[in-house]
Amino acid sequence: MSERRRQVRSEAASARPRKTKAVPDALPAAEDEPRGIQPKTARGEATRRAILDAAERVIGAKGFSEASIGAITREAGCAQGTFYIYFKGKEEVFSELVLEMGRLVRRALTQATANIPDRLAAEKAGLRGFLDFVAAHPDLYRIIQEALFVDPAAYRAYFSSFAEGYRSALADAEAAGQIRPGDCDVRAWALMGIARALGERAVIWEDRTPVAEVVDAAHDLIVHGLQPRGDKP
Amino acid sequence: MSERRRQVRSEAASARPRKTKAVPDALPAAEDEPRGIQPKTARGEATRRAILDAAERVIGAKGFSEASIGAITREAGCAQGTFYIYFKGKEEVFSELVLEMGRLVRRALTQATANIPDRLAAEKAGLRGFLDFVAAHPDLYRIIQEALFVDPAAYRAYFSSFAEGYRSALADAEAAGQIRPGDCDVRAWALMGIARALGERAVIWEDRTPVAEVVDAAHDLIVHGLQPRGDKP
DNA sequence: TCAAAACATGAATAGTGATTCATGTTTCAT
DNA sequence: ATGAAACATGAATCACTATTCATGTTTTGA
Numbered sequence: 001m002s003e004r005r006r007q008v009r010s011e012a013a014s015a016r017p018r019k020t021k022a023v024p025d026a027l028p029a030a031e032d033e034p035r036g037i038q039p040k041t042a043r044g045e046a047t048r049r050a051i052l053d054a055a056e057r058v059i060g061a062k063g064f065s066e067a068s069i070g071a072i073t074r075e076a077g078c079a080q081g082t083f084y085i086y087f088k089g090k091e092e093v094f095s096e097l098v099l100e101m102g103r104l105v106r107r108a109l110t111q112a113t114a115n116i117p118d119r120l121a122a123e124k125a126g127l128r129g130f131l132d133f134v135a136a137h138p139d140l141y142r143i144i145q146e147a148l149f150v151d152p153a154a155y156r157a158y159f160s161s162f163a164e165g166y167r168s169a170l171a172d173a174e175a176a177g178q179i180r181p182g183d184c185d186v187r188a189w190a191l192m193g194i195a196r197a198l199g200e201r202a203v204i205w206e207d208r209t210p211v212a213e214v215v216d217a218a219h220d221l222i223v224h225g226l227q228p229r230g231d232k233p
Numbered sequence: 234m235s236e237r238r239r240q241v242r243s244e245a246a247s248a249r250p251r252k253t254k255a256v257p258d259a260l261p262a263a264e265d266e267p268r269g270i271q272p273k274t275a276r277g278e279a280t281r282r283a284i285l286d287a288a289e290r291v292i293g294a295k296g297f298s299e300a301s302i303g304a305i306t307r308e309a310g311c312a313q314g315t316f317y318i319y320f321k322g323k324e325e326v327f328s329e330l331v332l333e334m335g336r337l338v339r340r341a342l343t344q345a346t347a348n349i350p351d352r353l354a355a356e357k358a359g360l361r362g363f364l365d366f367v368a369a370h371p372d373l374y375r376i377i378q379e380a381l382f383v384d385p386a387a388y389r390a391y392f393s394s395f396a397e398g399y400r401s402a403l404a405d406a407e408a409a410g411q412i413r414p415g416d417c418d419v420r421a422w423a424l425m426g427i428a429r430a431l432g433e434r435a436v437i438w439e440d441r442t443p444v445a446e447v448v449d450a451a452h453d454l455i456v457h458g459l460q461p462r463g464d465k466p
Numbered sequence: 467t468c469a470a471a472a473c474a475t476g477a478a479t480a481g482t483g484a485t486t487c488a489t490g491t492t493t494c495a496t
Numbered sequence: 497a498t499g500a501a502a503c504a505t506g507a508a509t510c511a512c513t514a515t516t517c518a519t520g521t522t523t524t525g526a
Contacts, residue, residue, distance in 0.1 A: 156437075198422055302484060
């Protein structure tokens with residue numbers, strides 16, 4: 001019991017793969033896919049997809065470290081070795097899932113808010129679109145949360161992309177006089193936080209309150225705040 | 234490749250300990266601490282504390298599954314075996330950390346909002362207290378996020394306690410006419426979401442914006458909402 | 467139709483780290 | 497001061513699974 005309080009070194013920032021017996025590094029260093037190749041046929045595409053979908057379900061249900069490759073391939077209906085035809089390792093499927101989640105959410109939000117010029121109205125439609133999406137993809141939602149530790153870069157990229165888009169949307173609306181002036185960066189994070197919390201309430205807490213009710217209540221808060229006797233037109 | 238889409242069974246809800254060789258269950262079934270005892274002396278208390286603190290740092294830095302008992306005890310400055318004198322296993326320290334986080338945050342919030350009868354003012358003080366707290370305990374903050382998978386019960390307990398307290402505080406304020414009428418449950422979750430997101434921005438994104446600025450901007454949003462031309466007294 | 471390319475298999479390998487335990491050392495009550 | 501209770505040690509055990517690989521099977525293109 002001596003030097004307490006030492007700084008914990010993050011040591012490679014996260015998980016590392018098993019050691020390979022002989023690392024023959026002497027090549028010009030460039031290519032990055034000794035394994036984990038894109039399928040070339042429809043059959044391969046279907047198998048890869050099956051594994052990815054199975055991974056979503058298994059990792060979403062058990063969490064990253066409890067989800068074994070064996071469980072994933074069993075769920076996908078193929079042999080363990082097949083997994084490594086399409087993915088370099090466990091981390092790689094996970095990262096793909098996080099990316100997919102990002103793509104899908106962005107698409108959902110884009111569609112939900114398309115052609116809505118008013119920011120306050122867009123805010124409501126976006127919240128509704130988000131809550132509908134997470135209700136339809138509870139596994140992906142839980143997966144994002146694990147990314148903070150399993151793939152920090154993907155985690156940050158996921159939220160950064162939303163934060164930046166949100167911030168500039170608010171800045172535009174502010175310039176157009178559609179919303180109250182204020183710090184758009186902080187407000188973007190705050191609004192993302194609201195959406196995230198309500199999504200979690202629905203998915204993790206399995207709250208059954210109809211989405212429309214939740215959206216109405218939250219949107220009232222977002223528009224008018226907590227203050228009493230607000231101006232009602 | 235056959236029965237796809239099978240339901241993934243959560244299988245014991247989370248991690249399970251290694252199998253013990255011979256389980257001699259035949260006793261009346263009641264006691265639950267074959268290991269993991271409370272220290273009886275000051276020396277033991279200090280060691281237990283050292284391990285808990287080390288676990289906070291190591292798990293906070295590397296995440297639960299990457300944090301080995303060896304790393305924790307090394308950080309604590311004791312032998313691996315010592316760990317099992319005070320904790321039944323890895324999960325147990327983790328759960329303690331989540332509980333401790335809950336206790337500390339609750340205390341911080343109670344102190345920050347003590348003797349502030351007005352809800353809107355309390356809201357601001359509470360947000361400030363929370364952000365100050367997470368800045369001082371970044372490790373604990375990250376740990377909560379992992380609890381969703383490592384110890385779901387603790388995760389839910391942590392947020393439930395806040396949600397319920399928050400909800401009833403809002404309900405009281407609403408009854409007293411201090412805030413706008415509305416769904417207090419949804420609003421409680423939304424406000425928690427704001428705090429959580431801003432805490433994350435500070436801790437995970439290491440954003441350096443002064444806390445006071447963040448609090449002012451967020452509080453303006455919380456009080457007045459996004460709508461333009463709000464009533465300014 | 468046939469060789470090559472793609473896919474698929476699952477048993478074997480092997481790294482890892484949680485947990486135990488037989489053996490000391492320290493502290494406490496009397 | 498002294499035996500018992502507490503505490504501490506760290507090497508050894510051993511379950512667990514990610515990953516590999518030698519060997520088939522299926523699909524594709526000409």
